[in-house]
Amino acid sequence: MNEMNLGIQLMGFGIIGVFTVLILFYFIIKALMKFFPDKKDNDIKNNS
Amino acid sequence: MEQLLEGVLGFHWQYLVMYLIGGVLIYLAIKKEYEPMLLLPIGFGAIIVNLPLKSVWEYTKELDVTATSLINKFPEFKDFLAENFSYVFENGQAFKVEPGILQILFNSGILTELFPVLIFVAVGAMIDFTPLFKSPRMIFFGAAAQFGIFFTVLAALFLNKLFPALNFDLKTASAIGIIGAADGPTSIFVASKFAKDLIGPISVAAYSYMSLVPIIQPPVIRALTTKKERMIRMEYKDTTVSKTTLILFPILITIVAGILAPISVPLVGLLMFGNLIRECGVLERLSKSAQNELANLVTLLLGITIGSTMYYDKFLKKETLIILALGLFAFVFDTAGGVMFAKIMNLFSKEKINPMIGAAGISAFPMSSRIVQRMAKEDDPENFILMQAVSANVSGQLGSIVAGGIVLAVVPWLLSL
Numbered sequence: 001m002n003e004m005n006l007g008i009q010l011m012g013f014g015i016i017g018v019f020t021v022l023i024l025f026y027f028i029i030k031a032l033m034k035f036f037p038d039k040k041d042n043d044i045k046n047n048s
Numbered sequence: 049m050e051q052l053l054e055g056v057l058g059f060h061w062q063y064l065v066m067y068l069i070g071g072v073l074i075y076l077a078i079k080k081e082y083e084p085m086l087l088l089p090i091g092f093g094a095i096i097v098n099l100p101l102k103s104v105w106e107y108t109k110e111l112d113v114t115a116t117s118l119i120n121k122f123p124e125f126k127d128f129l130a131e132n133f134s135y136v137f138e139n140g141q142a143f144k145v146e147p148g149i150l151q152i153l154f155n156s157g158i159l160t161e162l163f164p165v166l167i168f169v170a171v172g173a174m175i176d177f178t179p180l181f182k183s184p185r186m187i188f189f190g191a192a193a194q195f196g197i198f199f200t201v202l203a204a205l206f207l208n209k210l211f212p213a214l215n216f217d218l219k220t221a222s223a224i225g226i227i228g229a230a231d232g233p234t235s236i237f238v239a240s241k242f243a244k245d246l247i248g249p250i251s252v253a254a255y256s257y258m259s260l261v262p263i264i265q266p267p268v269i270r271a272l273t274t275k276k277e278r279m280i281r282m283e284y285k286d287t288t289v290s291k292t293t294l295i296l297f298p299i300l301i302t303i304v305a306g307i308l309a310p311i312s313v314p315l316v317g318l319l320m321f322g323n324l325i326r327e328c329g330v331l332e333r334l335s336k337s338a339q340n341e342l343a344n345l346v347t348l349l350l351g352i353t354i355g356s357t358m359y360y361d362k363f364l365k366k367e368t369l370i371i372l373a374l375g376l377f378a379f380v381f382d383t384a385g386g387v388m389f390a391k392i393m394n395l396f397s398k399e400k401i402n403p404m405i406g407a408a409g410i411s412a413f414p415m416s417s418r419i420v421q422r423m424a425k426e427d428d429p430e431n432f433i434l435m436q437a438v439s440a441n442v443s444g445q446l447g448s449i450v451a452g453g454i455v456l457a458v459v460p461w462l463l464s465l
Contacts, residue, residue, distance in 0.1 A: 006218050006462050007205040010455070011198035015191075017454040018447055021308055022191040025446060028300050029184045036296065038288040 058100030062360035070094035082259035086351045093355015107146040115142035150356035163350040164233035165318045170343035172322025173335050181289045183439040190443030193409030194451040195385025200378040201225035222455050227254045228378030229448035230411040248357035249368040253375030261412045268383040273403050279428045280402040294327040312453020383407045408440040411448040417441040
C-alpha cells in the first residue's frame, strides 16, 4: 500500500485515538471528583 | 610500530566534526543551561565514541576459526551470530567483537527500553496532576498538541517520495514524528523499536528542541493569535482534590490505557506507578528516591549512552539534518495544533479560553506553561492563566505517551494489511 496513504491513515487513527483516550480520562477525572470529593470541601458546603 | 601508532593511524577527519558537534551540545548545556542533564552527557558521549578504534563501543575484533568454518558450511547462521554474539564478517571470515562499556549500556538500557521506562517512574513521581483535576477540560489540549507528531510523519513520507534515497519508510517516519511528543523517553522508546540506527539524531533533536521551547513557541503563538485573544482572562476555580482521587487516578489510568493500547503499558504503567508512589503518602522515601537518585542515575547513563550512538558514519549524513529539521517542524505544528484547537473550542464555548493555553498542551513541562503565562502578562499585566496552562501542560504528558502507544500499536498493524 502506498506509504503516504498509510501515513494519512496513521494520522487519522492517531488523532482520533489520542482524543478518544483523553476524553475517557476526562470522564474518569470527572467521576473521581464527583464520587470522591475532598472532605474539606464537603464540610464547607455543609456549614454554609 | 604500527600497533603503537594505531590511534593516530585510525584517526578520521570526520571525528573533528563530531568533536565540534559534541562541543556545541556541551556549550549549550553549560553556558545557556539548555537541558544540561541530557545535553552534556550526550555531547560528551558523541566525543568519546569518535576516538580511534572506538574502544568505548567495541574492542578489537579477533578471528574466530570455529565460527568461520561454521558460517562457511551454514551461511544462514551469519545473521544469528551477528545479532546475538557480536560477530562481524569480512572476506568469508568471522570475527568476534567484544562490546565495549557503552555498547553494553546501549544493549541493556536502550534496546531493552529499560532506561526510558525507569525515567518514566521518576517523571511520574515528579508530576502533580492536581491542576488537571481542578480544570479537567484542559486535558483536550494535551491531545490537540500531539498533532505535530502525525503531521511530521506525513512530511517525512512526503520527503521520501521526493527523495527515495532517504529511505524513510513508515516506521522510520513514525520514529521521527514522535519527536513532536516533546518527551525524551517516549522518543527513545519508539525509536528503539522502529529506527534503532536513528536513536542518536532523534534523541538529540527531541532534547534540544525541548530546551528551545522558549524560542520556538512564542513566534508561532503570536502568528496564530491576535492581541485581543491573548488578553482573554480565564476564571480559575480552586477546588481541593481528595487523596482517594489522587490514589485511584493512576491505577484507573493504567488499567484503561492497558486495555485500549496494551503496548503502551510500559510507558503509561510505569509513569502511573511513579505517580502512585508519590500520591499514596506512605512511601515518601521511595518517592524521593525516584525523583532524585533514580532520575539522576538513569539520566546520567542514558545521556552518555545516547551520545555514544553518534558515531560519525551514522550521524554525519544528510538524513540527520533532515531529521533535525523535521523535529523543529513537529514542535511548530504541535504548538499550532494546540492553539487552533483552542480557537475552535471558543466557537462553541461560552467561557472563552485563552488560545495560548493550547500551546501549553505539549509535554515540555513546566517550561511551556511558564512561556504562556509570560506572554499573557506581556499583553495584560494582570492576566493570570498559569494554573490553566499548567493543567494543559500536565495533560500533555498524558497525551504524548498515549500518542506514543498508539503509534507503536497502529504502525505494525497498518504494515500488516
